[in-house]
Amino acid sequence: MQKALEAKEGGVRRFCIVTSGRKTGPEELRKIASMVGKIRGLGLLPCATLGLLEKDELRLLRDSGLERYHHNLETSERFFPLICSTHTYGDKLKTIEAAKEVGLSVCSGGIFGLGESWQDRIDMALALRELNVDSVPVNFLIPVHGTPMGNTAPLPPLRGVKDHKPFSLHASG
Amino acid sequence: MIARLAAEVLSGEVLSAKEAFFLASVEGAGLFGLFSAAGEIREKFRRNRVDLCSIINAKIRRMLRRLLLLCTIIPEQGRNPCPSPPERERNNAKGP
Numbered sequence: 001m002q003k004a005l006e007a008k009e010g011g012v013r014r015f016c017i018v019t020s021g022r023k024t025g026p027e028e029l030r031k032i033a034s035m036v037g038k039i040r041g042l043g044l045l046p047c048a049t050l051g052l053l054e055k056d057e058l059r060l061l062r063d064s065g066l067e068r069y070h071h072n073l074e075t076s077e078r079f080f081p082l083i084c085s086t087h088t089y090g091d092k093l094k095t096i097e098a099a100k101e102v103g104l105s106v107c108s109g110g111i112f113g114l115g116e117s118w119q120d121r122i123d124m125a126l127a128l129r130e131l132n133v134d135s136v137p138v139n140f141l142i143p144v145h146g147t148p149m150g151n152t153a154p155l156p157p158l159r160g161v162k163d164h165k166p167f168s169l170h171a172s173g
Numbered sequence: 174m175i176a177r178l179a180a181e182v183l184s185g186e187v188l189s190a191k192e193a194f195f196l197a198s199v200e201g202a203g204l205f206g207l208f209s210a211a212g213e214i215r216e217k218f219r220r221n222r223v224d225l226c227s228i229i230n231a232k233i234r235r236m237l238r239r240l241l242l243l244c245t246i247i248p249e250q251g252r253n254p255c256p257s258p259p260e261r262e263r264n265n266a267k268g269p
Contacts, residue, residue, distance in 0.1 A: 012227040018228050019231050122193045
């Protein structure tokens with residue numbers, strides 16, 4: 001909560017609670033739900049990215065004051081199995097659709113620089129347009145030594161800016 | 174072509190995959206037109222405003238707190254459980 005207060009004082013409008021892993025367990029989810037209400041009470045818009053949640057779990061967060069759920073598609077359906085083996089693209093779609101069904105605003109985008117093609121990026125943009133998500137973040141891979149993507153060449157910054165533009169036109173159009 | 178596509182998006186139409194491929198192929202001086210069109214579209218649909226979104230990692234913070242506690246207590250028993258930076262990097266890569 002201290003960090004949320006600092007963020008508010010720094011002019012931040014949204015405050016997002018993030019956990020790593022496939023999904024957040026029930027005990028942690030209840031704790032986060034209670035934090036969500038307090039963050040809302042500070043006048044911030046609470047967001048959360050907690051993995052593959054079911055509709056009842058998302059409803060609990062919404063009832064606690066959550067405004068937006070963040071869940072990236074990451075890439076195209078075709079490329080997804082090449083970068084993730086713990087869950088499927090279909091699992092991700094299910095969570096995004098559940099979040100929309102319970103009335104949450106949805107933030108969903110992906111990551112460039114994994115070795116995907118433009119076809120994959122455009123397919124992801126089409127999927128996001130179809131899902132009618134409210135916000136589309138685009139991340140750029142920073143290869144970390146020792147990880148499976150550690151030897152991937154990073155996208156030069158200006159290349160990242162250039163690659164983002166056609167995507168933004170397509171996703172917004 | 175970029176100006177025509179931008180005008181279509183600004184008037185509420187959607188781009189086809191083929192048109193998106195064309196935009197992806199733009200290079201050199203054409204990039205100025207692409208950036209300018211993207212800027213116009215952003216201003217129309219999202220206005221010239223930036224929202225800040227601050228993020229806190231709930232799990233990692235808890236793990237760090239535990240790790241710091243261990244680092245404080247266990248060296249007194251003659252062992253240092255704190256991973257060196259490369260080990261820490263490898264562990265983070267494995268996930269929680």
